[in-house]
Amino acid sequence: xxxxxxxxxxxxxxxxxxxxxxxRVPSMLHTPLMSGTNAIHGIILLGGMLVLASADSPLxxxxxxxxxxxxxxxxxxxxxxxxxxxxxxxxxx
Amino acid sequence: MSSFIAIIFIAVAVLFILGIKLLSSPKTARYGNLxxxxxxxxxxxxxxxxxxxxxxxxxxxxxxxxxxTGLIIGAIGAxxxxxxxxPQMVALFNGVGGxxxxxxxxxxxxxxxxxxxxxxxFFTVTMLFATLIGSLSFSxxxxxxxxxxxxxxxxRTFPGQNILNGLVLAVILGLCVYLTGWATTNTTAFIVMxxxxxxxxxxxxxxxxxxxxxxxxxxxNSFTGLAVAADGFTINNISMIVAGxxxxxxxxxxxxxxxxxxxxxxxxxLFGAFGSTTSSSGAGAAHVGGGTVKPIQADxxxxxxxxxxxxxxxxxxxxxxxxxxxxxxxxxxxxxKRGVEVRFAIHPVAGRMPGHMNVLLAEANVPYDxxxxxxxxxxxxxxxxxxxxxxxxxxxxxxxxxxxxxxxYGMPIIEADRAKTVIVMKxxxxxxxxGIENNLFYKDNTRMLFGDAKASLQALIxxxxxx
Numbered sequence: 001x002x003x004x005x006x007x008x009x010x011x012x013x014x015x016x017x018x019x020x021x022x023x024r025v026p027s028m029l030h031t032p033l034m035s036g037t038n039a040i041h042g043i044i045l046l047g048g049m050l051v052l053a054s055a056d057s058p059l060x061x062x063x064x065x066x067x068x069x070x071x072x073x074x075x076x077x078x079x080x081x082x083x084x085x086x087x088x089x090x091x092x093x
Numbered sequence: 094m095s096s097f098i099a100i101i102f103i104a105v106a107v108l109f110i111l112g113i114k115l116l117s118s119p120k121t122a123r124y125g126n127l128x129x130x131x132x133x134x135x136x137x138x139x140x141x142x143x144x145x146x147x148x149x150x151x152x153x154x155x156x157x158x159x160x161x162t163g164l165i166i167g168a169i170g171a172x173x174x175x176x177x178x179x180p181q182m183v184a185l186f187n188g189v190g191g192x193x194x195x196x197x198x199x200x201x202x203x204x205x206x207x208x209x210x211x212x213x214x215f216f217t218v219t220m221l222f223a224t225l226i227g228s229l230s231f232s233x234x235x236x237x238x239x240x241x242x243x244x245x246x247x248x249r250t251f252p253g254q255n256i257l258n259g260l261v262l263a264v265i266l267g268l269c270v271y272l273t274g275w276a277t278t279n280t281t282a283f284i285v286m287x288x289x290x291x292x293x294x295x296x297x298x299x300x301x302x303x304x305x306x307x308x309x310x311x312x313x314n315s316f317t318g319l320a321v322a323a324d325g326f327t328i329n330n331i332s333m334i335v336a337g338x339x340x341x342x343x344x345x346x347x348x349x350x351x352x353x354x355x356x357x358x359x360x361x362x363l364f365g366a367f368g369s370t371t372s373s374s375g376a377g378a379a380h381v382g383g384g385t386v387k388p389i390q391a392d393x394x395x396x397x398x399x400x401x402x403x404x405x406x407x408x409x410x411x412x413x414x415x416x417x418x419x420x421x422x423x424x425x426x427x428x429x430k431r432g433v434e435v436r437f438a439i440h441p442v443a444g445r446m447p448g449h450m451n452v453l454l455a456e457a458n459v460p461y462d463x464x465x466x467x468x469x470x471x472x473x474x475x476x477x478x479x480x481x482x483x484x485x486x487x488x489x490x491x492x493x494x495x496x497x498x499x500x501x502y503g504m505p506i507i508e509a510d511r512a513k514t515v516i517v518m519k520x521x522x523x524x525x526x527x528g529i530e531n532n533l534f535y536k537d538n539t540r541m542l543f544g545d546a547k548a549s550l551q552a553l554i555x556x557x558x559x560x
Binding site for chain 2: 025
């Protein structure tokens with residue numbers, strides 16, 4: 001089996017895992033959930049860092065730089081705003 | 094990639110999975126978010142050796158500057174945003190993520206197109222997919238953001254719009270096929286495809302009304318996730334594939350759940366331009382179903398509430414607009430002190446986003462065990478003495494149960510009309526976001542308390558305290 005097929009297998013399993021994980025989240029937490037998963041796809045920052053590291057022309061450097069700024073805003077903003085929401089959820093004292 | 098780093102990236106994927114799992118209970122949710130963030134930090138450090146940097150160069154400086162800039166923008170956005178504006182903030186963060194995914198894919202595509210290692214069909218397809226989905230998520234999210242901010246709230250429609258959009262999409266897909274099969278190194282065709290995808294994102298979201306933006310945001314969120322997963326295939330990074338795919342499938346599921354709660358198929362939301370229905374506002378004179386509007390004053394309402402045994406409060410976006418969450422909590426506390434059992438009934442799509450109302454009430458320190466889901470409240474509604482509806486409209490409209498011709502017929506609602514007395518706090522008789530008349534206002538057991546929600550609540554609190 002080639003690596004590509006194995007990787008594709010992981011992809012398919014992840015689809016089902018995603019459905020399973022989310023179907024257990026109560027609607028009470030759907031806003032933080034949306035914002036939390038939004039932060040997780042900020043992992044694209046790593047992709048941005050890798051393309052910027054190997055960029056060698058002014059254009060690719062500029063585009064790579066924008067990708068890093070975007071990805072970084074996605075990660076940090078996403079996790080921070082989710083945390084800000086979740087810290088407000090309190091049980092009755 | 095060394096196997097050591099590969100194993101670290103598998104650990105990162107596990108941290109993301111655990112993080113989302115912990116998000117499923119309000120007790121552990123905050124911890125779950127931090128677990129996912131920790132995963133991100135580990136992934137960040139594991140990426141540094143992958144960049145194969147020989148020495149510090151301009152790119153490294155730019156990288157640090159870029160990360161810090163993003164951090165500052167993200168932090169300012171995250172800590173300054175009002176809780177009522179949360180949907181547009183999520184749209185914005187999602188948009189930049191999509192933009193980053195599209196740029197990463199494009200740069201990889203251009204680099205491989207001009208390098209001796211060449212391309213494979215698998216590579217080209219995944220990169221085109223990531224570029225297309227990522228860039229339309231970027232431009233679409235920006236439109237969704239401006240709509241929620243109120244800049245472009247009215248849906249923009251014109252005859253033949255769906256056909257034109259279909260044509261643009263056909264051209265994009267045609268270019269993708271061309272780039273895959275015949276011209277893997279044609280950068281001009283690639284740039285045209287990229288630009289058209291941006292245009293398509295705008296054209297796709299433009300005709301959708303402001304009320305449906307949460308569905309759009311959730312869908313675009315899943316698009317960005319899939320674009321990131323596709324990027325992960327090329328960069329050969331397992332944690333990116335798993336993270337992106339999890340977001341992709343969870344976003345899709347959330348989109349479908351939302352459409353179910355609104356009782357509309359997803360195709361209707363995206364292509365129906367439902368939000369363009371003109372809202373029939375004005376006085377109740379236009380009402381045809383019989384019955385009259387019976388206003389009530391704060392003192393009488395306070396008496397009803399104070400003498401009740403069971404009270405259910407149904408908050409809607411109107412409460413959030415009036416910034417009345419704190420007054421609602423104060424009223425609930427006052428009633429609680431007098432032995433009244435107070436519960437909050439939250440409709441799955443109350444607010445501007447599913448679960449939005451829970452966040453707004455949590456901000457006002459309402460404990461989450463007082464917040465009940467629609468399914469839990471409805472069977473007990475007959476025993477409720479007073480149902481207080483604050484700024485909610487469509488989610489308590491009995492037409493969903495009674496009127497087969499109503500556009501919301503069949504939508505699950507909070508059955509407020511079954512309570513012994515219903516008090517509706519409302520600014521005027523204007524229709525809700527869906528633009529539909531609400532028969533609840535004309536029922537025999539309904540009393541209307543007109544005025545600004547915050548002022549009315551303050552009057553109610555004063556009266557309850559005095560009694």
